[in-house]
Amino acid sequence: MNRRRITSKELAKLAGVSSATVSRAFSPDSRIGNATRDRILAVAREHGYQPNAIARSLNNQRSRLVALVVNAIGNPCEAEEQQLLVHRLQARQLLPIILCCADHADRLQLMRLASTYQVDHVVVFSDMVSMQDAVDIFHTTKPIIVSFEPLENENVSSIRIDGSEAADEIIDKIVRDGKKRFAYLAGTNSSWIDKLRRKWFADALAKRSLAFEAQAFGDYSYDSGFKEAVMLLHRDKVDAIICGNDVMAIGARDAARRVLGRNTPDDIAIVGQDGIAMAAWDCNDLTTLCLDHTAFIDAIVELIERHDAEIEGPHSITLTCTARWGSTA
């Protein structure tokens, strides 16, 4: 195994040209004779030469690296979007670096590490990172932040997500079905995204002179949804549970059915949020507040393009959620 790669200077010697000409052979729009280019590319192929992207980045001041700050990779509520985004980035020859960390101090440290790699773009999916931290750490790269309220900061672009209308539709149906006692099963209580999602539903209830009778905190996992739902149903006697994401909703549905023998939608209404693929599976068939993943990623890619084009000013794109009707509410 060759431990060392061949360099442009070495290749130049082999092809009988200067290293500058080798570089030109690999730049599409540069003044170079066709014969020379072909010869260089042939020799390059023969010796397995590829320009060193690290050296190029240093020279260019463009790394073509993109930092993606996410809460988790495994969690399906983000995974589908991550997958889409990664594909779109790669189609643009951008390489994604995943930053994903359980502990908050570690997360900031990790972001600092990534920032030393001169990433061209930063996309913050994680609601555990404050806008100010993102701006401070990546102070030369305007971060793109996924948020649920408009961000008032020149140095940030944002995707704002609004689900208030869809939440209203869902509450409307559940109330018409005769449900009276609502509970909210939140994700981590440090998540401000969850607070806003809760607000959409709370506002819809208030319009009908209702309010959440109970509240519980899970951690976006199936197990926490299961466990907290048992409490809500048993102790608080609720008949409708709005969950912070789809996975907890599935856990809650299982708990209702298994532990208390209560079925959706007759005995109890259960609502998820995210609209992940699994929610539509026959065994789940969840009613859920969902976002169009494609539109979401399109918006992120558009902001990346604006940054590349160096269009100035703050940018914010708003997306609205829709209701997906299943048999759980």
Added chain:
Amino acid sequence: MNRRRITSKELAKLAGVSSATVSRAFSPDSRIGNATRDRILAVAREHGYQPNAIARSLNNQRSRLVALVVNAIGNPCEAEEQQLLVHRLQARQLLPIILCCADHADRLQLMRLASTYQVDHVVVFSDMVSMQDAVDIFHTTKPIIVSFEPLENENVSSIRIDGSEAADEIIDKIVRDGKKRFAYLAGTNSSWIDKLRRKWFADALAKRSLAFEAQAFGDYSYDSGFKEAVMLLHRDKVDAIICGNDVMAIGARDAARRVLGRNTPDDIAIVGQDGIAMAAWDCNDLTTLCLDHTAFIDAIVELIERHDAEIEGPHSITLTCTARWGSTA
């Protein structure tokens, strides 16, 4: 927003030293006076200076980047492991670059792109990439390949996974339960991993003078599991389906119950593979062939360490699967 970062030379001027001394202030084991170091670090913090990792990589010949070649991000059968690995890498200050591509030609192109970034390590999770392609493209970096058979190549390290014993246990139980007609529901038919997994079960059947009566090909998705299972049950009248992964098994279970009104484990046995968290949820409770994710990732990290320590020679680590018993078989 400051578009430009401060450089070590500029910081040197500010602190009244040379750029070499600035560099030393950031290298733990270098000869530098304590007072000088403290002063430099203070000035650095004040001006938000961090050494440029791209420049450092160029000099060091070490990028601290790791390429992860995966089939998909969203797919839970890989996601849990990816998550674990990303955490472990980041604890070592290594940054993961995710390479994930639907189309095969694109995938190879993407791997070539990543290789120009001088990645320190390559981990190939995807069974869509041949060993030879990985070796050719990353010819200066010995790839770590997750495989299901021993790889006979000096230039490759591998994790070999063996589930033959666990498959035998599972088949034993199903046969004792009186099931007679077995089908195998494979993932993509171009996947050689799937061929080996199938072989574990086929061998176990052969030991009992049985064989697969039918075979179908899905694509590892819920929908394909659902659709193919309908065919297998209806046309081929099988009473046991071994699936290529857990997600398809869930789809198959739903199909059996919903379309043909047949329940596990009495009417039909269904077995998954992977042992993802979701398989253990109450609504699924799958019998599945599973791998210890932690041991798996430990093995990968160990191979990375060996590469870093420049221990020569081919390395292969073998892991064995275990059966997880649920109510579907």
Added chain:
DNA sequence: ATCGCTTGTGTAATCGTGTACACAATGCAT
């Protein structure tokens, strides 16, 4: 006082590209 060792710092080369600039060769219009 001299030697030798240690410590701290600066100078300069290096890593592998990209590109501004210079210059020779060519073609074309005058």
Added chain:
DNA sequence: ATGCATTGTGTACACGATTACACAAGCGAT
């Protein structure tokens, strides 16, 4: 034949760090 624009190539420097080497200062032992 002269002038000018165009084309193709080489030279040299920049990108931002690390590090081998040199050297001065300090210190203890002889």
